[in-house]
Amino acid sequence: MTMEHLIRLERKKVPFGYYIMLSALAILLGMFFLLVSLTDSSDAVRDFDNAFRSAEMIFAFIFIVFFAVLNGALIISEYNNRTILLMFTYPVPKRKMIAAKLVLITLFVAASLAAGYTCCGLFLIGIDWKFDLLADTFSGAVLCYFVVRSVTTIVVFCCLGLWTFAAGMCRKSVTMTIVSSLLFIFLRQLVISSCKEPRESPGVVLITVAITAAALWYTFRNKITQLD
Amino acid sequence: MENEYTIVMRDLHKSYNGKVVVDGVNIHVKRGEIYGFVGPNGAGKSTVMKMLMNLTRPDSGEITVWGEKIGDDSFECLKRIGSIIESPYFYEKITGRQNLNLHCEYMGFHNKERIDEVLRLVGLQEIEGKTVSHYSMGMKQRLAIARAILARPELLVLDEPINALDPEGIREMRMLFKRINRECNTTILISSHILSEIEQIADTIGIIQNGRLLQETAMSEIHKRQTDYIELAVEDAGLACCLLEEKLGIRDIKAVSGHVVEIYDPAVSVGEIAAVLVWEDMVILGIGRKQKSLEDYFFQALQGKGEAS
Numbered sequence: 391m392t393m394e395h396l397i398r399l400e401r402k403k404v405p406f407g408y409y410i411m412l413s414a415l416a417i418l419l420g421m422f423f424l425l426v427s428l429t430d431s432s433d434a435v436r437d438f439d440n441a442f443r444s445a446e447m448i449f450a451f452i453f454i455v456f457f458a459v460l461n462g463a464l465i466i467s468e469y470n471n472r473t474i475l476l477m478f479t480y481p482v483p484k485r486k487m488i489a490a491k492l493v494l495i496t497l498f499v500a501a502s503l504a505a506g507y508t509c510c511g512l513f514l515i516g517i518d519w520k521f522d523l524l525a526d527t528f529s530g531a532v533l534c535y536f537v538v539r540s541v542t543t544i545v546v547f548c549c550l551g552l553w554t555f556a557a558g559m560c561r562k563s564v565t566m567t568i569v570s571s572l573l574f575i576f577l578r579q580l581v582i583s584s585c586k587e588p589r590e591s592p593g594v595v596l597i598t599v600a601i602t603a604a605a606l607w608y609t610f611r612n613k614i615t616q617l618d
Numbered sequence: 619m620e621n622e623y624t625i626v627m628r629d630l631h632k633s634y635n636g637k638v639v640v641d642g643v644n645i646h647v648k649r650g651e652i653y654g655f656v657g658p659n660g661a662g663k664s665t666v667m668k669m670l671m672n673l674t675r676p677d678s679g680e681i682t683v684w685g686e687k688i689g690d691d692s693f694e695c696l697k698r699i700g701s702i703i704e705s706p707y708f709y710e711k712i713t714g715r716q717n718l719n720l721h722c723e724y725m726g727f728h729n730k731e732r733i734d735e736v737l738r739l740v741g742l743q744e745i746e747g748k749t750v751s752h753y754s755m756g757m758k759q760r761l762a763i764a765r766a767i768l769a770r771p772e773l774l775v776l777d778e779p780i781n782a783l784d785p786e787g788i789r790e791m792r793m794l795f796k797r798i799n800r801e802c803n804t805t806i807l808i809s810s811h812i813l814s815e816i817e818q819i820a821d822t823i824g825i826i827q828n829g830r831l832l833q834e835t836a837m838s839e840i841h842k843r844q845t846d847y848i849e850l851a852v853e854d855a856g857l858a859c860c861l862l863e864e865k866l867g868i869r870d871i872k873a874v875s876g877h878v879v880e881i882y883d884p885a886v887s888v889g890e891i892a893a894v895l896v897w898e899d900m901v902i903l904g905i906g907r908k909q910k911s912l913e914d915y916f917f918q919a920l921q922g923k924g925e926a927s
Contacts, residue, residue, distance in 0.1 A: 391724075391726070399720060399724065402712070402720060403709045403711075403712065403720065405711055472704060472705070473708070473709060475668075475673060476703075476707050477724075478671075479671050479672075479673065479696060479699070479703065480696065480724040481696040481724075481725065481726070482724060483690075483691075617668075617673060617674060
């Protein structure tokens with residue numbers, strides 16, 4: 391059975407429309423906070439870089455927690471509800487079935503983040519064009535900067551989301567998955583605040599990806615087929 | 619010899635956190651038979667079934683199904699097996715039909731008309747549109763049976779499949795299992811703690827206790843051993859035993875309580891016993907012929923009277 395087929399079957403198990411709605415709400419919430427940060431009365435410099443950083447912080451919080459919630463609902467709960475006993479009697483490799491779930495969650499969150507950044511970007515451009523709220527003006531260089539930062543943060547946030555999967559699978563606990571997401575958000579803030587620029591350097595991104603690969607390797611090797 | 623058997627388990631051992639749950643189990647399930655797997659709660663029935671379905675690995679020992687050793691890549695075997703393990707588990711937020719559809723997809727079974735057929739067979743044809751979360755336990759059990767038989771398996775592994783069913787449901791499912799076994803020559807491994815049900819459908823039974831298989835016997839053999847006996851209720855069982863020994867020369871006699879005596883001598887009749895006791899002015903509270911059931915056999919085996927496997 392192909393990975394694509396398995397992903398399609400996973401989508402049939404849960405009412406996915408509900409998660410799409412949650413994702414849309416999360417994006418709207420992000421835009422709302424962005425508007426609040428743009429219209430506050432402090433003397434902070436308001437430019438595209440600052441505005442993007444605000445959006446990034448809001449999305450980090452919302453979407454890493456959202457990733458953890460999806461991990462809990464689509465993967466860990468299968469172990470807790472024991473439906474995994476049914477899944478593992480099918481003539482499909484066990485690890486491939488869990489990998490399909492994880493790919494689905496990662497793609498969904500990555501797509502949501504991409505949609506979120508696009509909406510926020512368009513919102514910023516629109517609001518700046520109408521009310522001239524930002525100090526600088528939108529240009530090709532800003533767009534390029536936007537795209538690179540977006541891709542970087544999508545990669546990092548998805549990696550942190552995958553960490554929550556590894557943490558939750560240790561004890562097959564939904565609570566542990568959600569709590570770990572908050573810890574990883576805090577950890578990220580600590581790491582980027584210690585950097586020269588308040589963002590992930592290429593080195594930090596590489597280390598994050600490496601840790602993710604190691605955590606996934608360990609989890610898939612030791613935790614997937616462990617049912618008792 | 620191997621071809622005669624669908625399932626062969628050799629010297630299976632399994633421990634969890636140092637506690638032995640399966641201890642040297644050997645099971646032989648013949649092709650086309652119904653094998654009843656009985657034992658008290660926690661005896662190791664579900665663990666053995668999970669090992670058969672490759673849900674957990676034995677610490678040592680080997681399981682072969684249709685001559686193929688069960689391992690991580692036994693997908694061709696799994697395609698030919700229908701199962702219920704532990705309890706009827708479903709995706710609760712979708713309907714019964716959607717659950718069965720998913721099962722078809724995973725099993726690579728592409729005959730959606732069969733879904734209507736199995737829903738009708740288990741009496742769930744009227745449940746369209748209802749999500750599984752709204753099903754009663756009995757309905758879930760029926761749906762689990764429907765799912766197990768959906769892909770026309772050659773082997774059914776059923777862990778307590780009649781739990782939560784009402785008497786009518788139990789009867790219907792018993793008939794269904796017998797029919798599937800008879801018409802499709804499907805081998806069935808079924809565990810249950812309802813011994814009277816196993817007695818009615820099994821060709822062979824395996825009795826397990828504390829992870830050890832105590833007996834593996836053909837039901838026909840058990841029926842042969844199920845000797846008739848006379849049960850006598852009197853005021854003083856001890857005195858009645860003495861009298862019957864003295865007057866009728868009965869040796870195979872047992873006082874099972876202060877008032878009940880069991881007489882196993884096939885040569886003696888109820889009339890003769892009654893005549894002796896009446897002659898000796900003993901009050902007879904009750905007398906009649908009885909036969910030992912699987913339940914009696916089961917408890918005998920658990921009390922250590924069975925042969926080790």
